Amino acid sequence: MDLIIEGIFKAFHLVFGGDAEIWAITWLSLKVSGSATLIALIMGIPLGIALATARFPGRPLIVALVNTGMDFPPVVVGLFVSITLWRSGPLGFLNLIYTPTAMVVAQVIIALPIVASLTMAAFQTLNPKLGLQIMGIGASKPQLLWLLCKEARLPMLAAVMAGFGGVISEVGSVMMVGGNIKGQTRVLTTATVLETQMGNFGTAIALGLILLALAFAVNLLLTKIQQREQIRWPKPS
Amino acid sequence: MAEALLALQDILVRYGESPIIQIPSLAVHSGEVLAIIGPNGAGKSTLLRVMGLLEQPTKGKVYFHGREVVQENALSARRRMASVFQEPLLLNASVYENAALGLKLRGLSHKSIEQRVNPWLERLGLARFPKRPARSLSGGEAQRTSLARALALDPELLLLDEPFSALDPPTREGLLLDLERILRETGITTVFVTHDRDEAFMLGDRIAVLIGGRLLQVGATTEVFARPANEAVADFVGVDTKIPGVVETMSEGLARVGFDGSSVEVVGDFQVGERLLLCLRPEDITLSPPSGEDFKSSARNRLLGKIIKITPWGSHYRVALACGGSRLVAFITRPSFLDLKLHEGDNVMASFKATAVHVIKRK
Numbered sequence: 305m306d307l308i309i310e311g312i313f314k315a316f317h318l319v320f321g322g323d324a325e326i327w328a329i330t331w332l333s334l335k336v337s338g339s340a341t342l343i344a345l346i347m348g349i350p351l352g353i354a355l356a357t358a359r360f361p362g363r364p365l366i367v368a369l370v371n372t373g374m375d376f377p378p379v380v381v382g383l384f385v386s387i388t389l390w391r392s393g394p395l396g397f398l399n400l401i402y403t404p405t406a407m408v409v410a411q412v413i414i415a416l417p418i419v420a421s422l423t424m425a426a427f428q429t430l431n432p433k434l435g436l437q438i439m440g441i442g443a444s445k446p447q448l449l450w451l452l453c454k455e456a457r458l459p460m461l462a463a464v465m466a467g468f469g470g471v472i473s474e475v476g477s478v479m480m481v482g483g484n485i486k487g488q489t490r491v492l493t494t495a496t497v498l499e500t501q502m503g504n505f506g507t508a509i510a511l512g513l514i515l516l517a518l519a520f521a522v523n524l525l526l527t528k529i530q531q532r533e534q535i536r537w538p539k540p541s
Numbered sequence: 542m543a544e545a546l547l548a549l550q551d552i553l554v555r556y557g558e559s560p561i562i563q564i565p566s567l568a569v570h571s572g573e574v575l576a577i578i579g580p581n582g583a584g585k586s587t588l589l590r591v592m593g594l595l596e597q598p599t600k601g602k603v604y605f606h607g608r609e610v611v612q613e614n615a616l617s618a619r620r621r622m623a624s625v626f627q628e629p630l631l632l633n634a635s636v637y638e639n640a641a642l643g644l645k646l647r648g649l650s651h652k653s654i655e656q657r658v659n660p661w662l663e664r665l666g667l668a669r670f671p672k673r674p675a676r677s678l679s680g681g682e683a684q685r686t687s688l689a690r691a692l693a694l695d696p697e698l699l700l701l702d703e704p705f706s707a708l709d710p711p712t713r714e715g716l717l718l719d720l721e722r723i724l725r726e727t728g729i730t731t732v733f734v735t736h737d738r739d740e741a742f743m744l745g746d747r748i749a750v751l752i753g754g755r756l757l758q759v760g761a762t763t764e765v766f767a768r769p770a771n772e773a774v775a776d777f778v779g780v781d782t783k784i785p786g787v788v789e790t791m792s793e794g795l796a797r798v799g800f801d802g803s804s805v806e807v808v809g810d811f812q813v814g815e816r817l818l819l820c821l822r823p824e825d826i827t828l829s830p831p832s833g834e835d836f837k838s839s840a841r842n843r844l845l846g847k848i849i850k851i852t853p854w855g856s857h858y859r860v861a862l863a864c865g866g867s868r869l870v871a872f873i874t875r876p877s878f879l880d881l882k883l884h885e886g887d888n889v890m891a892s893f894k895a896t897a898v899h900v901i902k903r904k
Contacts, residue, residue, distance in 0.1 A: 401736075431628070433626060433628065433630055436590070436630075437624065440596050440625075441624065441643035441646065441690060441691060442622075442623070442643050442646050442647060442692065442694065444616055447646050451642075455632055
């Protein structure tokens with residue numbers, strides 16, 4: 305019990321004492337997972353919309369792949385990206401292995417199917433005739449797309465949350481492709497693993513708390529937006 | 542005739558192998574209300590989508606103001622029209638924002654949008670709750686919002702796809718009356734799709750009957766109801782009296798047509814043995830006592846029938862008769878109804894002129 309209490313004290317000291325290394329690690333985590341989520345959104349939203357609205361040959365196969373991709377174990381993604389970026393691998397000449405860029409690449413691969421799949425689901429909740437009606441009052445194609453995105457905004461926020469939540473908390477792939485190098489590729493999850501293994505429970509708890517707080521804050525923000533838009537259900541008497 | 546606002550030429554829409562609609566030509570003239578009627582699955586909505594430039598036909602051309610609509614001018618042509626569908630498809634936003642959407646898409650300023658939207662909210666009874674979320678509206682209110690959204694665009698062509706069929710009867714009637722007045726007062730050229738002949742009769746200047754993807758008759762509303770071009774149209778528009786018969790003799794442009802042991806004379810040139818369908822409008826049939834002694838009418842045809850149903854019909858009475866296996870429906874005024882002392886089950890003499898019979902040749 306002492307161990308835990310001592311750890312928590314140490315954690316608070318680290319967090320509020322402004323430990324430079326801890327904040328650097330936090331910042332890198334945010335940067336890597338934030339950009340991975342952003343890139344996954346930029347690629348995944350159009351893909352999800354296309355899968356929901358267009359009919360083309362090979363669509364069922366892509367849908368199946370995307371849905372499978374939602375459950376990709378991060379270590380498998382890490383393995384795949386490691387091999388590709390390995391110094392003697394196909395893209396080894398880029399010298400990206402053990403860099404934050406490699407971590408972003410791996411996390412994009414993890415987040416993209418989540419974003420695409422949830423966007424597809426979000427668009428499939430819309431009435432298929434809504435597009436026709438919007439065209440029927442004079443929308444151009446780009447205007448139509450924008451209005452449909454706005455209409456599907458609530459379920460699409462779920463795609464953002466799930467994508468970010470998935471990558472900020474994963475440890476397998478960033479460990480493998482980033483290498484957990486101090487000051488370079490060490491992020492909250494990999495640092496937590498390391499500190500725990502070394503028995504530095506105070507630091508580990510501090511890192512864990514920051515990770516939790518981060519995930520909580522981002523989800524709180526998005527949930528607030530989502531709830532503001534919700535219609536009120538009638539209260540049963 | 543004035544140049545058509547919208548014209549279709551050799552339109553074919555095919556999904557896979559089966560053709561959905563085949564329309565050699567159809568024109569919508571400025572200022573008219575064209576009602577397209579037909580049973581479910583006739584291709585009415587597909588036809589309306591083609592007219593509204595929302596669906597590219599497999600083959601054929603659409604002309605707007607005499608110019609062929611091609612990809613380059615489709616958006617600008619589409620922006621001079623407005624569509625309203627059966628389900629009021631609104632965005633998850635307020636009544637006002639929904640009604641303003643079309644104008645917003647055209648890049649108008651907030652102020653001019655407001656000036657154009659507010660009068661329609663007022664007129665359609667939505668002005669009391671412009672800020673209400675669309676999701677909280679009843680079916681009728683939502684459809685009114687959808688209509689306001691279309692009318693605020695001041696469209697040259699208004700396309701309505703069964704806008705009332707999802708509403709309950711009182712709501713539907715209220716909206717139908719409002720729309721009838723709006724169309725009459727604004728003179729907006731309108732194409733109105735419905736499977737309801739009463740709606741078509743009430744709103745349409747002309748009627749196009751679409752059955753099985755083909756236009757079987759296009760004409761003035763009264764013409765289509767009084768003189769259906771064939772049996773399918775007669776069935777659909779609901780001609781009350783339809784008597785199937787066979788030509789027995791022909792002389793000097795008068796044919797004697799026999800059915801159920803009786804016969805009547807009709808005007809026209811037919812072959813002996815030809816199968817005909819005789820259509821009669823209820824107001825062309827007069828009723829008299831069955832004795833026939835005091836019969837003074839110049840009507841040539843007389844049929845004895847038994848009254849099966851009497852229904853008060855405004856200032857008239859609608860009397861349904863059974864004449865052998867056929868059914869006749871007559872409208873008579875209240876005074877002559879009282880005069881004749883008619884009761885259900887009574888025998889009565891129905892008479893009508895040979896010229897009053899609209900004859901359809903049967904296949």
